[in-house]
Structure formats: structure tokens, C-alpha cells
Amino acid sequence: MTKSELIKMVAAQADVADSTAKAVVEAVVAQVTETLVQGGAVTLAGFGTFSVKPRTARIGRNPQNGQEIQIPASNRAMFKPGKALKDAIQ
Template identity: 50%
Template sequence: MNKTELIDHIAQQADISKAAAGRALDAVIGGVRSTLKKGGTVTLVGFGTFAVGKRVARTGRNPRTGDAIKIKAAKVPKFRPGKALKDALN
């Protein structure tokens, strides 16, 4: 499912226009993004938790030349599914 299909699904299930569903989806994504950027977490009970993880600096290899390269530390988004979502899949 891509973003357009998700907007169509939201519009149909909530009985709202596709434009309103698109704005709502963009607002949710924006809220999650801004909260994670501040270092916070977003918990949707029954769905899961979005959080920020830290990846340490490390040495990697250039696959083309085999030379060692330095990979700097980074913050990465992580998602941990909730129990209800896990149960729905099994």
C-alpha cells in the first residue's frame, strides 16, 4: 500500500474527502517526525511505538575498492510494534 492508497482507505473508512484525509495523514506524519526530531517517542496504543535509536560510529569497507572508510554516528528512527498489531498478524 502506498500513500495514495492509504489516503483513499482513510477517506472511505472515516467518510471524509480525500483532500481532508490527505491533510490528516500529513499532520500525523509531521507530528511523528517533529517529535522524533526533538528526541521524543510517539506511542500509539495497540499499534506501536516510534522512537529514536543511536548508531555508533564504525569502520566499514568500500565494496568496490575494499578500502576502509569511516562511517559516522547517526540517529535512526525505530518502530516497535504493539501487542495488538502482533496479534492481528498471527
């Protein structure tokens, strides 16, 4: 599902205009992003939790020539599905 498909589905289910649904979806995405940038977590009961997990620097290998390379530390966005979502997709 693409973002535009999600917007159309939200608009249909909530019985609102596409422009209103678009504003709501974009606001939710922006707030989740902002919270993660600040290092927080977003928990949606029954759906799951978005969080940030730090990754340490490590040594990897270039697959083309096998040479060792230094991979810098970074932050990674994570999603842990909630119980209701896990149960729904099994």
C-alpha cells in the same frame, strides 16, 4: 500501500472527503516526524512505538575494493510493533 492509497482508505472508512483525509494523514506524519526530530517517541497503543536510536561511529569496508572507511555517527528511526499488531499479523 502508498500514501495516496492510505488517504483514499482513510477517507472511505471515516466517510470524509479525500482532501480532509489527506490533511489528517499529513498532519499525523508531520507530528510524528517533529517528535522524532526532537528526540522523543510516539506510542500508539495497540499499534506500536516510533523512536530514535543513536548509532555510534564505526569502521566499515568499501565492498568494491575492501578499503576501510569511517562511517559517521547518526540517528536511526525505529518502529517497535505493539502486541495487538504482532498478534494480528501472525
